[in-house]
Amino acid sequence: MESKKTSSKIGVYICECGPNIADNIDIDTIIARLPSLEEYQNKELVVKRYKLLCSNEGKEFLENEIRENEFTHLVVAACSPRDHDTTFINVCKKTQLNPYLYKMVNIREQCAWIIPDKEKATEKAIRYIRAATSRVLKQSELIEKQLDIDPGVLVIGGGISGIETALSLAGKERKVYLVEKSSELGGKMNMFKELLPRQNGNRDIIEKKIEEVKKNESITIFLETELESAVGFLGNFEISLKNIKNNQPGAEFTVGAIVAATGFRLTDTGKLAQYKYSKESEVYTSLEIENMIKRDGKIVLKSGKEPESVGLIHCVGREEKGYCSQICCNYMLKFISFLQQQSDSIKIKDFYRDMCLPHKEDQGFFEEVKNKGADFIRISDVKIKGTHVEYTPIGKDKKEVDVDMVILAPAMEPEKGTEELAELFNVPLSETNFFQEEHQQLNPVETSIEGIFIVGACHGPAGISESMLQAQAASGKISTRLIPGKKIVPEVKVSEIMEDFCMGCRTCMDICSYGAITFDGELSVCVVNEAICRGCGNCAGSCPSGAIRAKHFTSAQIYQEIIEAIR
Amino acid sequence: MSKEFMPKIISFLCKWCTYSGADLAGTNRMKYPPSILPLRVMCSSRVNPVFLIKSFLHGADGVLIGGCHPGDCHYQSGNYYTRRRFAILTTIFDSLGLESERLKLSWISAAEGTKFVRVSTEFNEKIKSMGENPAKKKIFL
Numbered sequence: 152m153e154s155k156k157t158s159s160k161i162g163v164y165i166c167e168c169g170p171n172i173a174d175n176i177d178i179d180t181i182i183a184r185l186p187s188l189e190e191y192q193n194k195e196l197v198v199k200r201y202k203l204l205c206s207n208e209g210k211e212f213l214e215n216e217i218r219e220n221e222f223t224h225l226v227v228a229a230c231s232p233r234d235h236d237t238t239f240i241n242v243c244k245k246t247q248l249n250p251y252l253y254k255m256v257n258i259r260e261q262c263a264w265i266i267p268d269k270e271k272a273t274e275k276a277i278r279y280i281r282a283a284t285s286r287v288l289k290q291s292e293l294i295e296k297q298l299d300i301d302p303g304v305l306v307i308g309g310g311i312s313g314i315e316t317a318l319s320l321a322g323k324e325r326k327v328y329l330v331e332k333s334s335e336l337g338g339k340m341n342m343f344k345e346l347l348p349r350q351n352g353n354r355d356i357i358e359k360k361i362e363e364v365k366k367n368e369s370i371t372i373f374l375e376t377e378l379e380s381a382v383g384f385l386g387n388f389e390i391s392l393k394n395i396k397n398n399q400p401g402a403e404f405t406v407g408a409i410v411a412a413t414g415f416r417l418t419d420t421g422k423l424a425q426y427k428y429s430k431e432s433e434v435y436t437s438l439e440i441e442n443m444i445k446r447d448g449k450i451v452l453k454s455g456k457e458p459e460s461v462g463l464i465h466c467v468g469r470e471e472k473g474y475c476s477q478i479c480c481n482y483m484l485k486f487i488s489f490l491q492q493q494s495d496s497i498k499i500k501d502f503y504r505d506m507c508l509p510h511k512e513d514q515g516f517f518e519e520v521k522n523k524g525a526d527f528i529r530i531s532d533v534k535i536k537g538t539h540v541e542y543t544p545i546g547k548d549k550k551e552v553d554v555d556m557v558i559l560a561p562a563m564e565p566e567k568g569t570e571e572l573a574e575l576f577n578v579p580l581s582e583t584n585f586f587q588e589e590h591q592q593l594n595p596v597e598t599s600i601e602g603i604f605i606v607g608a609c610h611g612p613a614g615i616s617e618s619m620l621q622a623q624a625a626s627g628k629i630s631t632r633l634i635p636g637k638k639i640v641p642e643v644k645v646s647e648i649m650e651d652f653c654m655g656c657r658t659c660m661d662i663c664s665y666g667a668i669t670f671d672g673e674l675s676v677c678v679v680n681e682a683i684c685r686g687c688g689n690c691a692g693s694c695p696s697g698a699i700r701a702k703h704f705t706s707a708q709i710y711q712e713i714i715e716a717i718r
Numbered sequence: 719m720s721k722e723f724m725p726k727i728i729s730f731l732c733k734w735c736t737y738s739g740a741d742l743a744g745t746n747r748m749k750y751p752p753s754i755l756p757l758r759v760m761c762s763s764r765v766n767p768v769f770l771i772k773s774f775l776h777g778a779d780g781v782l783i784g785g786c787h788p789g790d791c792h793y794q795s796g797n798y799y800t801r802r803r804f805a806i807l808t809t810i811f812d813s814l815g816l817e818s819e820r821l822k823l824s825w826i827s828a829a830e831g832t833k834f835v836r837v838s839t840e841f842n843e844k845i846k847s848m849g850e851n852p853a854k855k856k857i858f859l
Contacts, residue, residue, distance in 0.1 A: 231741045231744075232758070233737075233738060233741060257741070257756070259744065260740070260741040260743075260744030260745060261740055261741070261744055261756055262752075263744075264744035264745070264747055265743060265744050265747075265748065265749055265750055265752075266749070266752045267749060268752075271752045272752065274752065275752040275755070278755065279755065279756075282755070282757075579794070589794075590790075590792070599794050644760070662795075662799055664793055664794035664795055664796070685793060686760055687760050687761035687763060687764065687792075687793035687796050688759065688760050688761055688763065688764030689761060689763035689764065689793065689796045689799055691764060691766065692763050692764050692765055692766045692767075692799065692800075692803065693763075693766075693799065693803075694766075701760075701764055704759060704760060704764055706766065706768070706769075709757065709759075709769060710769075710772055712757055713728055713757070713769065713772055713773050713776060713778070714776055716726070716728060716755040716757065717726045717728060717755070717773065717776055717777050717778045
């Protein structure tokens with residue numbers, strides 16, 4: 152198939168990039184030398200320079216050159232492909248030349264700018280262009296496919312994160328399916344009466360949002376329901392639900408993206424020896440206190456009496472978990488403030504290890520509470536026997552105190568079922584057992600599977616404002632990726648397994664981070680799902696029988712580049 | 719040879735981290751030896767150990783692989799595989815009597831232009847002190 156193309160005609164265009172390249176590389180020498188090289192003796196080669204190829208005039212010039220010369224292959228020696236690869240791919244797309252028969256050479260960042268000696272810089276540029284030119288001759292056409300998408304979104308979890316995601320995305324052309332395992336929407340927020348930072352009674356935030364969700368015609372709510380299966384890829388996931396109550400199969404539909412908003416639970420304090428207490432004792436977790444405030448409007452003992460002294464213990468389970476739960480210090484301050492309003496004479500002992508006050512309002516709130524007389528004690532160790540607290544202030548001897556009530560701030564951990572869901576999606580969990588984001592800084596709300604997003608506390612400890620932020624961020628990503636009526640173009644530089652060479656060892660299957668490879672039992676070979684493959688080439692690097700071609704990064708192409716670079 | 723020996727060092731650079739780090743070195747107008755010949759790959763895990771053998775036997779004086787830092791791979795865990803393959807390959811090199819010191823693996827992020835310059839300069843010096851790759855004269859492919 153390659154042999155037909157003996158009449159290849161290669162265009163090599165060198166960009167001056169103003170003075171950036173022209174001053175440090177002798178472009179005329181390149182133009183003179185290239186055609187005389189042995190490998191081009193029976194090939195047609197056009198080598199030209201241009202002042203600024205990425206300019207509008209430059210692009211037009213290049214487009215005309217490709218057409219008029221009827222190039223079969225193109226090399227552009229200019230800046231970094233990070234800057235303008237896409238620019239020249241788009242130029243190719245306007246012509247007869249398949250963009251995968253073009254290659255960019257970085258003679259600016261990796262030649263002109265790093266080598267002070269012009270002669271040496273020119274030598275390296277020639278070497279580099281030769282490598283690219285030989286490589287481009289080994290490249291093959293790749294045809295981009297356009298796939299129809301379903302703009303709909305499945306949201307799992309009816310807490311604040313899920314609700315916000317659903318509301319941000321639902322619209323005339325985008326359906327949202329909101330799945331909640333319990334019998335009502337609202338999640339953990341149903342337990343709260345008053346919200347941070349200043350316990351202003353703005354519970355109506357959630358109530359209003361729940362009303363909006365119920366009223367929205369584009370949102371379908373499934374209560375007491377869980378996900379049974381999700382198969383597919385960005386733009387096309389086949390979803391089946393399951394009714395939890397009767398364990399019967401539920402609705403089936405297609406969506407383009409999935410958002411997990413499954414939230415958190417508090418770690419079981421019963422498993423921590425130093426915080427063991429009986430049900431009868433006056434020890435409460437933070438969520439129990441939230442519930443109490445909502446139910447009774449005040450914080451009271453089992454007898455109904457208000458406590459005169461309260462000990463609050465932060466970081467319950469932090470050491471065991473290995474992470475800070477971020478929101479506890481804040482809600483403990485909220486409880487203290489609440490208790491101070493409830494009784495002027497309340498005695499507060501707050502046992503903390505580190506005070507985590509990340510938001511701009513937090514420090515002021517802390518000082519306000521402290522100035523009202525709460526006793527903040529930084530400790531290295533603490534233990535309770537009922538409401539008898541033994542503690543060691545930092546650098547001091549062990550002390551003990553009896554209080555009427557103890558409030559614990561247990562670490563947040565992912566909600567029950569997170570692991571099963573991760574397995575179902577084939578997305579990884581982090582070491583902390585929360586969902587792992589694709590990249591902590593660069594892609595914090597998406598998972599390694601394109602089209603599956605994570606928002607709120609299933610992603611890591613998060614308060615309401617962080618959860619809202621993440622929900623809105625994921626919604627933004629989804630609405631720009633899945634535009635109703637528009638098709639998507641999946642990556643074409645993907646891996647392909649050649650049936651004849653595959654020995655079915657499944658090494659590639661085990662190492663693929665995306666679950667893009669499956670095993671065909673009948674043929675006893677591995678198969679790549681091109682819609683899921685991201686084209687990293689790890690499988691091609693691992694295949695012991697050389698059966699995997701990483702398209703556009705094939706061994707033949709890379710060998711050619713190596714050989715020319717060191718010729 | 720009267721001319722100073724300039725090694726040829728094939729450098730497989732991952733598109734996301736090290737290639738960008740090398741770009742940054744250029745943008746900041748830092749200097750490093752022209753002997754570094756960069757080849758861009760999507761992920762360092764694409765670098766089949768055979769590529770290194772191929773480079774070596776075709777006369778590369780050194781081969782450098784640059785990838786994202788552990789835990790920072792754009793593709794989740796590609797660089798861990800690179801690290802394992804690299805470890806095995808150097809063992810094979812040693813057992814065949816080839817100079818595994820001519821192979822280098824380094825983690826260089828997109829922000830580490832300075833590190834790219836340092837690693838490539840030091841590696842270049844080392845290869846220079848080792849002289850030309852003797853394998854290219856011995857083995858024919």
